[in-house]
Amino acid sequence: QVQLVESGGGLVQAGGSLRLSCAASGSIGSINAMGWYRQAPGKQRELVAVITGFRSTNYADSVKGRFTISRDNAKNTVYLQMNSLKPEDTAVYYCNVVTWIRENSYWGRGTQVTVSS
Secondary structure: OOEEEEEOOEEEEOOOOEEEEEEEEOOOOOEEEEEEEEEOOOOOOEEEEEEOOOOOEEEOHHHOOOEEEEEEHHHOEEEEEEOOOOHHHOEEEEEEEEEOOOOOEEEOOOEEEEEEO
16 A cells, blocks of 8 residues: 655744655655645645656746755655745645656645645
8 A cells, every 4th residue: 555644734824934744655666756736725736846756846836936845765755845935825735646657646635734924
């Protein structure tokens, strides 16, 4: 069984910072892309940031310059450093990983991030 366990969410004031972590475990094989998505109430899930197996990164325009994605391959863990948080960043943040072989995609259960004004 494959498990993705997210941590690091919480309540923070606008302008503050949070660091999300997502650790993958189980028979997941070799991981290519690792990413973070978010879903706010009444909105569709959207990509926040992704980092590939070649360590190239891509960010949503709304978080560029404020969020940084990184990964530790030895730990099968992806991180999202979120700085200068805004109320509009409030959402449930989901971790996603995609394997090299068969491009299997796995999702975490999500962690709530709430930014107060």
